[in-house]
Amino acid sequence: MPKLVKDGVIVDDQWQVLPKPESDASTSVPAGQWLVPLTVWLAQRDALQARTDIGVWLDSDETAEQIGADANSLPVIAVNFPSFMDGRAFSTARLLRERFGFTGELRAIGDFMRDQLCYLSRCGVNAFQFADDQVDLHQAIKSLDDFTEFYQAGVDQPIPLFRRRTA
Template identity: 50%
Template sequence: MPEIVRHDGSIVSDDWQVLERPAEDESLELPEGPCLVPAAQWLEHHDQFAGDRNIGIWLDSHEEPELVADHLDQLPLIAVNFPKFSDGRGYSTARLLRERFGYRGELRAIGDVLLDQLQFMKRCGFDSYALRPDKDITKAPRCLNFFSNAYQAATDNDEPLFRRRGEFPVADTA
């Protein structure tokens, strides 16, 4: 069974199966157990899927979070696909889902997810990560907290460093 990394660094088995978009002449076939369906198919079959806690969605990098903004309370898990590591649109999607639309469910990064991206994904609001299969998942916990402090405000801390400066001890230079 595949594994994912949680925001706290724990590595757990991934019970959610990601379903690909069906071809134009095919229908969406749901497997047994929890699954992530493409957002467009979820919206198309909203009446059938609404309230099912074993069905979440995945958004592709070009899909805007506004697409599902009115249904967030019905989605236990939203995955954001990173089709290639250099496509940063998923970071904005995560931040919008958390800050503008108030999504409080699980937000997962899928696709071309690399170790050096994890801390930045965490700061944008992701709380689970499906690493690219060729990456060593045991290195992920260290990568989630590589930097001890961040200058900018983000979903994980809404105060920039200059507002938090009193929290840090000042070195005695005398």
């Protein structure tokens, strides 16, 4: 079974990622735990909402607003990195946590780098499914602690350093 890093530990990945359909978003979603593309979710929302084994993944050109209030009805939302240089998923993750109050598993999928884990966790991502199955997950966990203090506010530390120093 594939593995991923979730909440700082290595766990079995119970979810499968349904590829984005090229044309018809009404293709049936098989039984089992699936992360479906946003286009499939939007096309089949009423039927899929009744299932507890469905999560949604957002591509980099899709926004948190497109899933909106539906976010809190989902156990997992994934943000996709089509390239490690495409940082739009950082903003999407933060918006899901801060604006839409999503409290479930927020997963990074696709082509992100181990060096980005600390920053992704600051944006609210708590699970990491690497596209490269050769990534040493034990070393990846260490990347979550690359920095011990941050100047900026984040999902994990909403008060910036200058305010914490004066408190």
